[in-house]
Amino acid sequence: MDLPVDEWKSYILQKWSLLPKAVRVTISTAETLSDIFLHSSSLLQPEDEMFLKKLSRGYSVGKDPDAPFFYREEGNKKFQEKNYIGAAVLYSKGVSHCSPDTEDISLCYANRSAALFRLGQYEVTMQSVVDPQEKAMALPPPPLEAWNISRSKESFVTSSKQVRLATGIFPVVSLLNHSCSPNTSLSFAGTVVTIRATQQIGKGQEILHCYGPHESRMSIAERQQKLKSQYFFDCSCPACHTEELRTAVGPRWEAFCCNSCRALMKGNAVLSCDTRSCAESISRDHLLSRLQQLQQHVEMAQKLLRNGKLEQAIQQLLVYQQDAKSFLWREHTMVGKIEDNLAQAYATLGDWQKSAAHLQKSLQVVEARYGPTSVEVGHELFKLAQVLFNGFAVPEALNTIQKAEKVLMVHVGPQSSEIKELQEMRSCLLDLPPALVGPSV
Template identity: 40%
Template sequence: MDLPCVQWQDHVTQKWAGLDLELKERFTSLLDIDDVFKCALTLTTQDDLDVLQSVSAGYLVQKDTEQAVKCRERGNSSFKTKDYTAAALHYSQGVCFAPQSSEQLSLCYANRSAALYHLQHYQSWIFGYPSHLLHKLEERRIQCCNHLSASQKGKEDHNPALKNHKGQEKVKAPSDGPFTFGIGPKAAVGFSPEKGRHLVAAERLAAGEVILNDRPYSCVLIPGMEDLKGKGAELDTERGVFGTEHRRCHRCLAETLHPVPCDGCSYSRYCSTGCQREAWEEHHHWECPLGADLIVLGVMSHLALRVTLKAGLKNIQMARKPISNQHRKSKPGHFNRESSDSSSCQINQSDPSTSYYGDSYSSVFHLLHHLNHHSPGLRFLCAVTIATLYLKLRKIGPPPASWALSRLTGVNSQSTEEEGSWGSELWLLGSAVLRHFLQLRCNAQAILTLQDTEKEKGAANSPVQSSREICIATAIFPTLSLLNHSCYPNTSLVFNTGTGTHLSGSYWAPDVTESRAERRSTARRVTITVRASKNITVGQEIVHCYGPHSSRMASQERQRLLQEQYYFLCQCEACTLAQEEAEGTEGQLQHTEDRGTGFLCSQSSCGHRMSSSEVSHRLQEVRVKLEKAVDLMETEGLSNALRLLKRVYSQSGLILAETHPLQGELADAIARAYATRGDWNNAASHLERSVIAIGSQYGEDSIELGQQLFKLAQLHFNGGARGPALSVIPKVRRLLCLHRGPCCHELQELQAMENCLKKITI
């Protein structure tokens, strides 16, 4: 749970400690969210607002000409060294800092277009130039059009169907077709007192089948440098290290090197004017004046506010009422169209929390908030945080348009001091934000994406893809929230950020300006697809992993984390198996456990013993040396790194089996070192050893194994090993189709490799 920053937590902790015992007991006894918020509102003072203002002052989120100049100068330095990606990011940062209609804004736009030109982003629109540089704009426009025309001609020669024979007709953009959201026809919503709402298979689901598609009701991007502020963040970008807040659209999370800035602040930026417009209308109109307050108060507070602003008064009023007859007549889960007013599945007519309302706000509102499970101190922190945020909103101006009613009907209100047009009953906004804040502790979903680690280090054209999973945002998904947890899940999740047609790589001619501008202004969206990762029988529950996975964490640790954050004792298959107690290093060491007295060498002729503490110490030594070797590789000490890795791998092999995760990591690191040298055969040989460990740890049907085999296919291809490459490609294709679907870009690369290899004669 992304709580507020440490300074704010310390302030609220001191405030809680200073309350008299009677007031603490009264607050702790409150079990209704409305009552908790009202109580916190009476306890929140100007001192709290002043502390928030003081902490927020350390973050740079306003327009600042001086900062824009510094960003442009850093961009110029990167441009001179031909690091055009870093240059574009620096210039974009300058665009965001520069005040509207300023000279610096024009200069940053101008310089950024030059960097984008060298990156071959020819279709990125160029605007905002200063008048005395218009000749450069015209020259660059002609160059871009020439490149696009050449690219268009090449594609037409390859595909005659794309040619425009009449010359005057515009090329039609391809249609993406309708996209459906909701639960597929082979799954249904169930309910039980023990499991609550959950998803079960209504028909047999084959591995790889889509179970549901969902989109977040709201999401908030997680800053990559959220622990840095002020000059710290400035120094970080000066080194060319940019966080997710610099690289991604703050609405649809799409990556972009040429963001559209917010007109009011330097923090928010978007991939298109469409995303900018929709974000402003939906929530940023109210977030922008808050400045850095939302950064201080944490991602969960931010997301809770965003959900409430999007919902509006009418939806919240409806969600607070008993279930309507419309909901009672609904049918079980099915695919819903784009409309957010989707049908729902009635499970228990007497309790709204047991019903399914599709992807509407009601599905979010009725998620369990577990108020009674939160400790008094945490409950107080959440309540005072939201009460302070509510008071800040009141000071900004009149309430949001969706809340602009002077009186609420059917709501039991409590009179408070009116301020401007904020009616006395609008405490309901704060209560709704608090409700969602508490819900998010158990129901927030991290949005994950794969990041190319080689590209991150500057090796944009690396012949072997190496990626790591990163968390870029936190979201609330109405339908995905139905899935319960299992440490050994039967589903696989794939996130798509910025879903929609991208201009880069499209086949439109450079003169199709109307169609292109229209598509650029269309806002994109984040989506998630849930597939069966294995065959699921009729009646079997459909589950996914909340984080603690049996392949990554021991049972005791998983149980502790799940109990602390989700308040339940996991009884999944992985946690109830009898051999669970014996999991861990046993079976992955060359020594077997000897009745709790230590470890005995598995070779009967040896008889060597090691204590548990000695094994732990040796494993820690291996990890330290592995980290040192990786650091050496990244600082151009490749030969030294390779020698160290080979020595450690040989030594660790005396105590670790080839299936141990550490042996797999060592083999992978050695393979990377050889690949950097261009020694493809040795790289492939060591990566094959890593594949054995990955398969043992994650399973033969895991996406982790698929990713490792994908790298192995690349190594065989680069080394000209036709037979081994062709034997690996089908295995990779099966695993990628299973987890990511038939349209992922890795499959396109595999197909290209396979086509090329089949043309080679033996």
């Protein structure tokens, strides 16, 4: 690599020659690398940093968008071979190719933490855990991508999934029993966990929270299996009880629709249309392989999106949107995912109007699955508020900000960055001179 090391070296040599003799002796006689670092790090002045920045400005190191994934995969191989040093080095290489505030950087940091933990480097591990987005600690993950949209026309939209980076022990919270349909919501701020009621809880009624397997996120079979293997009990919460009694239609977010009349398809190995007058029937396997194919296509479009090939991504996603409509139920997760990706692509292009339209569709899917007061809907409303704000759609933005605030207040609390940002957006919109208020989205 052609880096300006020589210029930096001569700068440091000059600085060294100006140091008092006693300091030079202390540093030269230090026995370990960390002692040298300890003695010299306090000598670094802001002007040194300025010089370094000036020096490196002309030497931009290209980031390869595919590199984080590559290095992470290679690191994972080393990790499996128990070569933790090799794994940590590869994850660090991955980090160097990541853009800030991305899912990639969170994952690389998280994996590197795991490798360092195995090596016994606990302090560095903690730093790795704290470095990426703090919100990564929050559970549960949003159903769709969470975006980071800065509030300007030149904004760069990135996506990030919430990643579980660390495990903590909370003795008081541990006293609460599990329900797949709980009456509380849990949020983290640093190492403090807060529990808020999501519904009216009567005197003497049990306060329940969800250990992870929530009725809107997993099927009953998956929940029961997870709770059994992680917590060693058979769940008999009301949600599990009613679901067992219900006939096996399967969740709506995994359902298929009739190719000719768009009604719900029902059945096991062979699915038949729910409309009496319609004779349509099809094998489940056929539909599942179609879904798998669509999934692969959407993943390729997401890759284009990540690499900034927006027009191409949009073109493909619009085709997949039509394909999805022809066989997936309108509340299917994939339908929402495609809409969310389209919204993200248009937001990156600065086409806030189209972005908002697609986001409203993905919001409907999320709402059907998780319920209108869920944290998942809160995250979607937050994104919509950002998009409407950027598009100067003032009445719609104010309305969405209010809805998002109401939902998120219960789940993440008044001190969360999301609530603060919503409040800032509102006061900014209310301060706008009338002439600046453009057409509505």
